[in-house]
Amino acid sequence: MSANIDTKQLIACQQCDALYDKPELKQGQSVKCIRCGSTIAERKVDSIERSFNWSLAGLFFLVPAILLPIMGVTLAGQYHHASLLDCILVLIDRGFFMIAILVFLFAIAVPIVRLFGAFYITYSFKFNKLKPSLLHFLRAFHHLDNWAMLNVFMLGIVVSMYKLLDDTDLSVNMGLFAFILWLISSTMASAALDQDYIWQRLEDEFVD
């Protein structure tokens, strides 16, 4: 209970609050909580470089993934296809505003913001353009952690294909490939991002 605990030398488990001395980790090492088993700290390998490259790739696939048609159906000589954006427009058109907004948020807006976020953070580190505003930016970035659902949407595409396969002539379009590449790049970009390291660097730089 002493008044001057050096909080830089300590670390606590996010899940059970157990307190530990901060370990010195090398790249690729991680430590687990001995009480609840969750990961307390992790140093990822080549985090900035890998996350930067993946987020750059993600930004490249983003526009075709959203705008190009994902799949189409043919029945009795008629053909129709739809893109990710069409799903939202059609919901608005039919009056399902809440669903349209949520699908937009979970499958487009949040993934885009996260991707731009990862790109901006890693860009700033890679080219040594660290600014105090990054602290606020990174904190806002964490609010979105649970709400990106590209992977769920991907499973939705697979299920709808099975549903359509039976009665119609199903065709797969370029949008699907772009979407899969976007999903992979976004997932890799956030997985590679070493948040402990980034926070530590920003703290050393801007917090006394």
Next chain:
Amino acid sequence: MSLSINTAKESNLALCPKCHKLNQLRDGDSHQKIQCVRCHGFFYQRKPHSLQYTLAWNIAALIAFIPANLYPIMIIYSLGIGDPSTILSGIGQFVDHGLYPIAAIIFTASIIVPLLKIAGLFLLVYRVHTGVRLRPDKHSKFYHILEFLGPWSMLDVFVVALLVAVVELGFITSVAAGPAINYFTLTVIFTMIAANSFDPRLLWDKKQSNE
């Protein structure tokens, strides 16, 4: 084993949920709002009224889940005749077509996961509140599974959105969304907020105060 462990709370420290920086409490008041020295975000040592919020959102989720299953989630029109299907009858159609793996995936995402989440959170709240047969190691793992599974329940909503957009062949065939999709989405959102409101550290706090 748990006796040898010191927690941040016992040392008058609080962990920032966003940047994971340990902050020192100034006057030892564990209910005060803290501003993180590193990211400047505001937080509490423990989520305030965690159990009450979890319970409230959980009840809301349970209520929304009832109309979500009674109303049709999707109506398939072919040659002008509408064929409405609920979540369960949609799963039944996949079973009829022999597509068991897909039927199992949707059944898990749309029925098992929401119900498991609602029942599981009720159980966790009850256990933390009473301290009866509390097993923090088991229960915190269970909580993480619930938290991880949450977003996958949106599956059916995405499927309906895709089908409505793709199957638009005028009079020949088209798909419309049914009112259940609103209630079902609310169920998913409410359970996600309920899980978010729960503070798993309460499991360990309670256990330690019991010993």
